[in-house]
Every structure is written in C-alpha cells, then in structure tokens.
Amino acid sequence: MNVCSIEWVVCLLVLSAFFFCLPSPCLRQGLLAVCNLAFVATLVPDVRAWIALSGFLISGYLVAKMLQAHSRRWVLVTYLAVLVSAFVILKQYAFAVALLPASLFHRVVAVVGLSYMLFRQIQLVVDAYQGQIENLTVWNYLNYQLNLFGLVAGPIQRYQQFLESWARLEPILAGPEPILRAYSRVFIGVLKISVVAAACLAVFDHCHDALTATEPLTRSKSITMFLGLFYFYPAYIYFNFSGYCDMVIGGASLFGLKMPENFDRPFFARNMIDYWTRWHRTLGFWIRDYVFTPMYMAIASRWPQKAASLAFLCYFVALFLTGIWHGSTWNFVMFGLLNGLGVAAAKLWENHLIKKSGRQGLRKYLDSPRIRRVAVAANFHYVCLTILFFPVGMAKTLQIIKRVVTQMI
Amino acid sequence: MVELIRNEVQQVFRDVFGDPQLVLRDDMTANDVEGWDSLQHLNLVIAMEKRLGIKFATAEISRLKEDGQNIGTLLEMVKRKRG
Numbered sequence: 001m002n003v004c005s006i007e008w009v010v011c012l013l014v015l016s017a018f019f020f021c022l023p024s025p026c027l028r029q030g031l032l033a034v035c036n037l038a039f040v041a042t043l044v045p046d047v048r049a050w051i052a053l054s055g056f057l058i059s060g061y062l063v064a065k066m067l068q069a070h071s072r073r074w075v076l077v078t079y080l081a082v083l084v085s086a087f088v089i090l091k092q093y094a095f096a097v098a099l100l101p102a103s104l105f106h107r108v109v110a111v112v113g114l115s116y117m118l119f120r121q122i123q124l125v126v127d128a129y130q131g132q133i134e135n136l137t138v139w140n141y142l143n144y145q146l147n148l149f150g151l152v153a154g155p156i157q158r159y160q161q162f163l164e165s166w167a168r169l170e171p172i173l174a175g176p177e178p179i180l181r182a183y184s185r186v187f188i189g190v191l192k193i194s195v196v197a198a199a200c201l202a203v204f205d206h207c208h209d210a211l212t213a214t215e216p217l218t219r220s221k222s223i224t225m226f227l228g229l230f231y232f233y234p235a236y237i238y239f240n241f242s243g244y245c246d247m248v249i250g251g252a253s254l255f256g257l258k259m260p261e262n263f264d265r266p267f268f269a270r271n272m273i274d275y276w277t278r279w280h281r282t283l284g285f286w287i288r289d290y291v292f293t294p295m296y297m298a299i300a301s302r303w304p305q306k307a308a309s310l311a312f313l314c315y316f317v318a319l320f321l322t323g324i325w326h327g328s329t330w331n332f333v334m335f336g337l338l339n340g341l342g343v344a345a346a347k348l349w350e351n352h353l354i355k356k357s358g359r360q361g362l363r364k365y366l367d368s369p370r371i372r373r374v375a376v377a378a379n380f381h382y383v384c385l386t387i388l389f390f391p392v393g394m395a396k397t398l399q400i401i402k403r404v405v406t407q408m409i
Numbered sequence: 410m411v412e413l414i415r416n417e418v419q420q421v422f423r424d425v426f427g428d429p430q431l432v433l434r435d436d437m438t439a440n441d442v443e444g445w446d447s448l449q450h451l452n453l454v455i456a457m458e459k460r461l462g463i464k465f466a467t468a469e470i471s472r473l474k475e476d477g478q479n480i481g482t483l484l485e486m487v488k489r490k491r492g
Contacts, residue, residue, distance in 0.1 A: 130466035158468070273447075289471045293451060300455050311448055347448075359443050 001042040003152060003247055004193040016254035025169040032255060039148040043112040052109045060121040061141050064128040068136060076129045080122065087118050093328040113151045115325065119286050120145055124159050126290060135163055149252035153244060155262045156282040165258045172256050185250030192243025200236035203228050211400045219407050226404045234387045270375040272342030275383060283322065292318040315347055316340035330394040338386040414487055421456045425449065435481030439474065450474055463490040
C-alpha cells in the first residue's frame with residue numbers, strides 16, 4: 001500500500017475518528033500493532049522476503065538484548081559488519097556487483113523500507129551497547145521497527161523517542177484546533193504529492209525527454225530544457241518527500257505518536273552543512289551521531305594535533321556515505337561525492353574566515369543579510385547540481401550535460 | 410563535590426575555547442559561548458572525557474546539543490557519571 005493512496009487516507013480518517021474511544025493504552029497499542037502488521041503485509045512480496053525480514057528483525061532484537069546484558073565491543077562490531085554487508089548485497093550496489101562474485105546476487109530479496117530499518121537497527125544496537133536503551137521488549141521493538149508512520153521512508157526516530165509516546169499512547173493534540181491542523185497537514189501532504197510534485201515531475205519528464213531525444217534542439221531550447229531539468233527535479237523531490245512527511249507526521253499525531261520533523265526550509269540553507277540540518281534532518285542527524293561523531297572522536301582522541309585538518313575528511317566521508325546510501329548505482333556515488341565536497345568546502349571556508357578575521361569577523365559575516373542572500377542563492381544552485389545526478393543513470397546525465405555544454409560553447 | 414565538578418568542567422571549557430576568563434552559569438547554552446559549534450562540541454566532549462575520566466554515549470552527546478539543554482544539564486550529567 002502506498003502512503004499517498006485513497007486506501008491509506010481512508011484508513012487514517014476512519015481509525016483516527018474512534019482511536020481514543022478505546023479505553024486503555026494497551027488496546028490502542030494492540031490496534032496500532034494490527035495496523036502495522038497489515039501495512040507491512042502489503043509491502044512484503046513473498047515468503048522469502050518474510051524470512052529475510054524476520055531474520056533481520058529477530059537478530060537486531062537478540063543482539064541488542066545481548067549487548068544490554070554484556071557490553072561486548074566485538075559483538076557490536078561483528079553484528080554491524082554483517083548487517084552492513086547484508087544490506088550492500090540486498091541493495092545490489094553497483095560497486096559490490098562489480099567486485100563480488102555474481103552468485104551472491106542471484107537470489108536477493110527486496111524488502112521495502114529496509115534502508116530505514118537498518119538505520120533504526122544500528123541506532124538501537126549502538127545505544128544498547130552504550131547503556132542508553134530501557135524497556136526493550138519484543139512488543140515495543142517490533143512496533144518501533146514496523147511503525148507504519150515511519151516504515152517506508154522515515155522520519156528516522158530513536159527508540160527512546162518512540163517509546164516516550166508509544167508507552168502512553170494518549171492524545172497529544174490539545175483541543176479541536178491542533179486536531180484540525182493535523183488533519184490539514186495530512187491534506188496538504190496529499191496535495192503536495194499528488195498535485196505539486198506530480199506537476200514538477202511532468203515538467204522534468206518533458207525536459208528530460210527533449211534532451212535525450214535524437215532530434216536536434218536549438219541552443220535556447222536546449223538551455224531552457226536544461227534549466228527545467230535542473231530546477232524541477234529538486235522541486236519534485238522536495239514536494240514529494242516533504243508531502244509524505246506531512247502525511248505521516250500529521251497522521252501519527254492523531255494517534256498520539258510524536259514523530260520528528262524532517263524538513264526545515266532546506267532551500268534557505270546558507271551552506272551544505274546547514275543544508276543537511278534542514279533537508280531530511282533525521283538522516284542528517286543520524287549520520288552526524290553514528291558516522292561523523294565516532295569517526296571524528298576516534299581520530300581526535302588519537303591525533304589531537306591533526307584533528308582540525310582531519311575533520312574535513314570526516315565531513316567528506318560522512319556525507320559521501322549519505323549520498324551512496326540513497327541508491328545503488330554510480331550516479332549516487334557522484335551525488336555522494338558532490339555532497340561530501342560541499343560540506344568539506346563549507347567547513348574549510350568557515351575556518352578560513354576565522355583565520356582571516358577571527359570569531360568576531362565570522363559573526364559579522366554570518367549576520368550580514370546581503371552575504372546571507374548570496375550564500376543561500378549559491379547553495380541552492382549547488383544543491384540543484386548535486387540532485388542533477390539523482391534521477392537518471394550516470395551515463396545519461398553526462399550525455400545531457402555534454403549536449404548542453406557543447407551547444408552553449 | 411558539585412563545586413569541584415563545576416570548576417573542573419569550567420577549566421575544560423577555558424582550555425577548549427581558549428578563553429581563560431570564561432565563567433560557566435547553569436543557564437548558559439551553546440549560543441552564549443563564542444565558537445561552540447558542532448565540532449567544538451565534540452572537542453569539548455573529548456576533553457571532558459580525558460580530564461574527568463568519564464565516557465559519554467553517542468545519544469548523550471547528541472542530547473547535550475538539543476534545545477532546552479544548558480550548562481546545568483551538562484553538569485548534572487557529569488555529576489551522575491562521577492557517581
């Protein structure tokens with residue numbers, strides 16, 4: 001079942017109307033658990049996928065329990081290595097397919113939402129190892145991992161955050177106005193996806209088809225089509241994904257579940273570091289906490305003198321990994337590289353300003369409205385450039401760029 | 410004990426931010442300390458771990474930067490860890 005479908009919206013409206021008429025949190029949990037399972041059942045294609053999903057979920061729970069009882073580093077490291085390797089094979093990453101024996105990829109299964117479950121699983125086992133997880137039961141864990149409001153595409157929520165509202169499952173919207181706002185948010189999400197994003201995608205498709213067709217285009221037509229491609233795909237992703245988030249965050253709040261926000265006006269970011277705290281925020285924060293932080297702390301503890309310069313490497317690696325997580329083909333490697341370069345450059349520029357004019361100078365720079373406008377515009381275009389590599393394969397994207405550049409010069 | 414922890418944490422702040430005059434107040438947040446960005450936050454955590462002989466979990470490091478957290482909550486956390 002698709003989140004932006006009549007069935008999903010009708011189920012949401014009907015269930016939310018009487019959900020809090022159920023007298024106890026246990027009954028409400030039970031109803032949501034049935035909904036979670038029914039939703040998963042629409043996404044798992046066959047028995048093999050069920051087996052793979054069960055293995056993934058059971059292993060996560062058992063390892064987290066084990067790490068809670070005995071905080072053994074080798075258990076954590078081994079499990080994470082197995083988990084990430086299995087993920088790379090299941091997603092059939094291009095570099096893995098090129099390097100590993102083909103037999104490994106013959107009978108892989110597809111499970112929708114696996115990428116997001118992986119994030120939650122890693123967070124859970126790391127936090128369990130570090131003694132940060134309480135009330136870990138099979139019931140809570142399965143509902144956390146299979147929560148229909150975050151299953152398909154996030155937001156990525158911490159187990160601890162989920163438990164805060166799941167344990168009580170009481171109304172979190174005080175009065176008719178917040179309830180109306182939540183329903184409106186779901187409705188706005190539907191409009192964003194089915195009208196605005198669909199229109200942006202139609203424009204993108206038109207431009208893409210024109211640029212990849214064999215018929216010759218005039219110079220101005222080529223440039224116009226390229227600009228359509230350049231601006232409308234980022235707009236499509238934004239409206240589609242933020243619309244989805246509006247639907248699930250607004251929908252979850254009607255059932256007493258508080259989900260984290262995922263967008264904060266990302267196209268108004270002044271640099272790529274700022275951008276990743278505004279776009280797909282829960283992914284950005286996850287990468288910061290579970291990739292960047294441990295990597296930087298390990299380096300800075302061992303080589304404190306070199307920490308400042310090695311920080312760029314950490315920024316680059318973290319965002320590069322974020323990029324390639326998005327997809328398994330070479331164009332996502334390019335997307336990752338551009339994002340990695342963007343954040344490393346933003347940090348380098350900040351350090352340069354501090355060196356040149358001190359912290360006071362940096363503050364003055366950050367406070368200047370004119371500089372802010374220029375920075376926002378420049379960053380927006382850089383973001384569009386990174387997303388240029390998102391929709392179609394590497395060869396096709398390069399072919400389009402080559403065609404436009406050749407005509408321009 | 411509380412004052413001892415406060416003085417030790419304050420010394421760590423002074424070393425990390427290079428400001429020997431820095432005085433910590435419970436209501437201070439990252440916005441009140443010049444240069445307290447994400448990277449300095451980690452440098453601060455590393456310095457506190459070394460000097461105070463404690464260990465912060467990933468979730469705790471992240472929580473310390475969230476809205477509503479301040480020096481008071483940091484000192485509380487350090488106090489709990491010191492037993």
